[in-house]
Amino acid sequence: MITRPEAEDLLYREALLLDTGAWQEWLDLYDPDAEFWIPAWKDETTPTSDPASELSLVYYKGRRNLEDRVKRATSGLSVASTPRARCVHGVTNVIVSEAQDSAAQVFASFTVHRYDARAERSDLFYGRYEYQLRHDSGRWLIAAKKVILLNDVIPTVLDFYSI
Amino acid sequence: MTDWRLCNLIDDRPADGVFRLHRAIFDDPAVFTLEMARIFEGGWVFLGLSSQAPDAHDFFTTQVGRVPVMVSRDGEGALGAFVNSCPHKGARIAQTWSGNARVHVCPYHSWTFDSAGRNKAIKWKKAGCYPQEFDGTSHDLAALPHFAEYRGFLFGSLVADVMPIEDYLxxxxxxxxxxxxxxxxxxxxxxxxxxxxxxxxxxxxxxxxxxxxxxxxxxxxxxxxxxxxxxxxxxxxxxxxxxxxxxxxxxxxxxxxxxxxxxxxxxxxxxxxxxxxxxxxxxxxxxxxxxxxxxxxxxxxxxxxxxxxxxxxxxxxxxxxxxxxxxxxxxxxxxxxxxxxxxxxxxxxxxxxxxxxxxxxxxxxxxxxxxxxxxxxxxxxxxxxxxxxxxxxxxxxxxxxxxxxxxxxxxxxxxxxxxxxxxxxxxxxxxxxxxxxxxxxxxxxxxxx
The missing domain is CATH 3.90.380.10 (Naphthalene 1,2-dioxygenase Alpha Subunit; Chain A, domain 1)
Incomplete structure (x- = not known):
């Protein structure tokens, strides 16, 4: 069963890999069937809850889609991705809410400070993470990551590495 | 204020094969202020879909230019569009994106309006020692001078002098x-x-x-x-x-x-x-x-x-x-x-x-x-x-x-x-x-x- 220090280590590691652009190592944290989900908001207080019938900011089933996002961000063909904004994640309030031998649910809070050097503009994003983890071949993989973005009026752009 | 003339912002000479815009049309503050008054607050603008307020007393809020607007369906099922601002002190009546309310009570001084925008109550009116002239004034929410639906698409105008929506579209x-x-x-x-x-x-x-x-x-x-x-x-x-x-x-x-x-x-x-x-x-x-x-x-x-x-x-x-x-x-x-x-x-x-x-x-x-x-x-x-x-x-x-x-x-x-x-x-x-x-x-x- 996962301990809180182990869960914290995984979450902090993901944050560092995103902040430093270590894309392949970041992708390697994800299960091939992983779900990556950022709900939109239905009203002032309620995020969308069913990605099949309601709009999400991002919804992917399968790591393959995250690989597409990495490809686009690193292609040199996207003006919004070049030069890449500088980001730092702060991950806090980590709680292991469910722990089994080979599965776990982990909650956390996040802040991301983003500096877009091209626009000379700083932005702050904050919210909550909800992870489903799966133990496989001696390590923990991310089977699902749900990101509740609290400040969802998005300044121009928000990509996977700045949330 | 920069002394713009239209022909200095839009150079439109079809006979000469010329159509060009002056960059100031995009970044001049005086042009922007006039756009808000003349275009967004001076004619038809889109408000939302009728399906955003499907049932009696449903409402949703939006903006027309700088002006907050509430679209509300009354008890008989008729849609109306109102400036979302209390006639008393100006506070926004509805603060949420959407909702359902038979009455809207202003959170500041409790003036109350029904879903057709009619004033239903002024708190402590009798004790208020109002001058006689006050009773001769409408206390209803200000309705948009024009409001129209085309196939479920809702449009409104903050000015009265507009062509019918069918002609506009x-x-x-x-x-x-x-x-x-x-x-x-x-x-x-x-x-x-x-x-x-x-x-x-x-x-x-x-x-x-x-x-x-x-x-x-x-x-x-x-x-x-x-x-x-x-x-x-x-x-x-x-x-x-x-x-x-x-x-x-x-x-x-x-x-x-x-x-x-x-x-x-x-x-x-x-x-x-x-x-x-x-x-x-x-x-x-x-x-x-x-x-x-x-x-x-x-x-x-x-x-x-x-x-x-x-x-x-x-x-x-x-x-x-x-x-x-x-x-x-x-x-x-x-x-x-x-x-x-x-x-x-x-x-x-x-x-x-x-x-x-x-x-x-x-x-x-x-x-x-x-x-x-x-x-x-x-x-x-x-x-x-x-x-x-x-x-x-x-x-x-x-x-x-x-x-x-x-x-x-x-x-x-x-x-x-x-x-x-x-x-x-x-x-x-x-x-x-x-x-x-x-x-x-x-x-x-x-x-x-």
């Missing part, structure tokens, strides 16, 4: 029909609103929706992803795209692939032939729509269509289906409120396909829109350079532009003011002229001419 209303007719039950906004801002002028969004020229330049990273996904079509794990079925936008495509239509009052359409394909979620209705409306109109429902109803409504049916409301905040700041618009009653499978296509293309968290909005910001920065102030983006397609319509508009019985038929590389930019001629009409006299 004119022939472009047939393009709203193409949206409304996709389901017998009408259209709805899928739950989940996405709002974003960008640091540039609202008219850059107006233009981009009609811009066929930018697609392969601004979105090559998205196009490359689509091409890779198409090669792996057997992999159900990736989002299928509607673009894969069509090549009209590709450089190497030949023949007529689409074009543009311009209408009176600033409405425009940029369109392309998609074909009736199962890559579009509407495919499940293809036969039923053909039986009901005929093949021509059915095929038009499947075409790529980017529609602008001047000044603030855009409906983009390309990679998926999006309804956008443009809200200018400052000369260099714009807010976009966006929704997935969809035919009511479509299958769960079709709805899911529509959503996944939508998120990848339209969202500010997706793979295409950010490459547009960042480009708007690059334009806005560049507009500061006025050594040669005249922009050259408005005459591409000039010799292909024809008065009236063509065989494709005739399929809809639609008579636009001008039309262009285009191959993949023509990418008409004269359709923007329609925006700015409407703009100039609305701004006439504003500069003291």
């Amino acid at each position: 004119g022939e472009a209303s047939k393009l709203l029909d193409l949206v409304a007719d996709q389901s017998e039950e009408g259209v709805e906004l899928v739950p989940g609103r996405v709002t974003f801002t960008y640091d540039a002028n609202w008219k850059l969004q107006l233009e981009n929706c009609a811009d066929a020229y930018h697609f392969t330049s601004a979105h090559p990273s998205y196009i490359r992803i689509l091409e890779e996904r198409q090669r792996e079509a057997s992999d159900a794990g990736v989002v299928r795209s509607v673009w894969e079925n069509s090549d009209y936008w590709k450089e190497e495509a030949e023949g007529i692939g689409g074009g543009s239509f311009s209408f009176a009052n600033g409405h425009v359409l940029n369109w392309g032939i998609f074909g009736v394909s199962d890559a579009l979620p509407l495919y499940e209705r293809a036969e039923a729509l053909k039986a009901k409306f005929g093949e021509d109109k059915r095929n038009w429902m499947f075409n790529m269509r980017n529609l602008t109803i001047f000044p603030n409504l855009q409906i983009a049916e390309n990679a998926s289906s999006q309804l956008r409301v443009i809200r200018p905040i400052a000369p260099g700041k714009t807010e976009m409120r966006t929704w997935c618009i969809a035919p009511k009653g479509e299958s769960a499978r079709a709805r899911q396909q529509r959503l996944r296509q939508y998120e990848d293309f339209f969202n500010p968290t997706g793979m295409a829109t950010p490459d547009d909005t960042v480009s708007y910001e690059n334009c806005q920065r560049g507009f500061a350079g006025k050594v040669d102030p005249w922009l050259q983006s408005y005459v591409r397609g000039a010799t292909a532009s024809r008065p009236s319509g063509n065989a494709f508009s005739e399929m809809l019985g639609m008579a636009p003011e001008r039309s262009v038929l285009a191959d993949s590389q023509l990418c008409d930019e004269t359709l923007y002229q329609s925006y700015y001629r409407a703009w100039a009409q609305r701004m006439a006299g504003a500069f003291g001419e």
Whole structure:
């Protein structure tokens, strides 16, 4: 069963890999069937809850889609991705809410400070993470990551590495 | 205040083959203030869909220019539009995006209004020692001088002197029909609103929706992803795209692939032939729509269509289906409120396909829109350079532009003011002229001419 220090280590590691652009190592944290989900908001207080019938900011089933996002961000063909904004994640309030031998649910809070050097503009994003983890071949993989973005009026752009 | 004259902002000389804009039209604060008064607060603007307030006492809120507005359905089922501001002290009455309320009680001093905007109570009125004149004054919410519905699309005007909505929409209303007719039950906004801002002028969004020229330049990273996904079509794990079925936008495509239509009052359409394909979620209705409306109109429902109803409504049916409301905040700041618009009653499978296509293309968290909005910001920065102030983006397609319509508009019985038929590389930019001629009409006299 996962301990809180182990869960914290995984979450902090993901944050560092995103902040430093270590894309392949970041992708390697994800299960091939992983779900990556950022709900939109239905009203002032309620995020969308069913990605099949309601709009999400991002919804992917399968790591393959995250690989597409990495490809686009690193292609040199996207003006919004070049030069890449500088980001730092702060991950806090980590709680292991469910722990089994080979599965776990982990909650956390996040802040991301983003500096877009091209626009000379700083932005702050904050919210909550909800992870489903799966133990496989001696390590923990991310089977699902749900990101509740609290400040969802998005300044121009928000990509996977700045949330 | 800069002493602008219209002819110094829009140089429109058709006989000389000249149409150009002065960069100040995008970044001058005085121009912006006049735009808010003359265009957003001086004529018809889009408010929302009637399906946003489906039942008695339902309401939703929006903005008309700088003015907060509430659209409310009364107990008898009639919709009304009101300035969302208490006549007592000016506070907003409704603070939420939407809701249901038989009565709205102002949270500041408890003045109370029913869902038809009528004042029902003034707190401690009898003890209030009001002068007699007070009773002769209406205490109701101020209704918008004009409010109208066309096929579920709601429009309002803060001034009384406007033409009927049918005349304002004119022939472009047939393009709203193409949206409304996709389901017998009408259209709805899928739950989940996405709002974003960008640091540039609202008219850059107006233009981009009609811009066929930018697609392969601004979105090559998205196009490359689509091409890779198409090669792996057997992999159900990736989002299928509607673009894969069509090549009209590709450089190497030949023949007529689409074009543009311009209408009176600033409405425009940029369109392309998609074909009736199962890559579009509407495919499940293809036969039923053909039986009901005929093949021509059915095929038009499947075409790529980017529609602008001047000044603030855009409906983009390309990679998926999006309804956008443009809200200018400052000369260099714009807010976009966006929704997935969809035919009511479509299958769960079709709805899911529509959503996944939508998120990848339209969202500010997706793979295409950010490459547009960042480009708007690059334009806005560049507009500061006025050594040669005249922009050259408005005459591409000039010799292909024809008065009236063509065989494709005739399929809809639609008579636009001008039309262009285009191959993949023509990418008409004269359709923007329609925006700015409407703009100039609305701004006439504003500069003291």
